Amino acid sequence: MRCEEVREILPEYTVGALKRRKARDVERHLEICPDCRRELAALKKIGEMIENMPLEKPPANIWDSIAVQIESESQERETLWRRWLKPKFIPAWSAIALIGFAVWIYLGLIRLPQGETQQMIPLELKQHAVAAWNSPFSDTAALALYIGEGTR
Numbered sequence: 001m002r003c004e005e006v007r008e009i010l011p012e013y014t015v016g017a018l019k020r021r022k023a024r025d026v027e028r029h030l031e032i033c034p035d036c037r038r039e040l041a042a043l044k045k046i047g048e049m050i051e052n053m054p055l056e057k058p059p060a061n062i063w064d065s066i067a068v069q070i071e072s073e074s075q076e077r078e079t080l081w082r083r084w085l086k087p088k089f090i091p092a093w094s095a096i097a098l099i100g101f102a103v104w105i106y107l108g109l110i111r112l113p114q115g116e117t118q119q120m121i122p123l124e125l126k127q128h129a130v131a132a133w134n135s136p137f138s139d140t141a142a143l144a145l146y147i148g149e150g151t152r
Contacts, residue, residue, distance in 0.1 A: 001029045006036050014043045 006029045012018050013026045030037050 001025050003029075003033060003036055006030070006033070007039055010036070010039055010043060014040065014047060 006026055009018060009022065009026065013023060016023075018026065030040060
């Protein structure tokens with residue numbers, strides 16, 4: 001292993017979180033590399049310092065302060081919604097709803113009559129057949145026209 005690779009996984013090695021094979025690879029590298037051994041020693045020293053630090057007890061009212069903060073954030077979100085639902089925005093929301101309804105009507109009602117649609121499909125197929133005449137087996141649509149399955 002190279003030093004960069006070992007230094008990247010050395011914290012996991014220090015706490016015993018590596019799989020056996022990787023741990024053996026790190027150990028082999030540590031046997032020949034004094035720089036990585038110094039890095040390992042420094043990590044172990046830091047780990048000992050952390051373990052020897054006294055545990056601090058949280059203040060008794062810590063949960064109360066957290067609950068107050070959560071509640072205030074919730075109220076802020078609620079006031080945001082209320083700002084957008086104020087009476088001065090009713091005309092804008094009405095216009096958006098009206099535009100949406102008009103688009104829905106346009107897309108739902110304005111269509112070609114059934115007869116015109118049926119007349120257009122064979123025309124497209126004929127145009128495709130003319131375009132693919134030189135190589136009728138180039139795609140499935142041309143092949144279907146060639147053998148007569150695409151016509152009605």
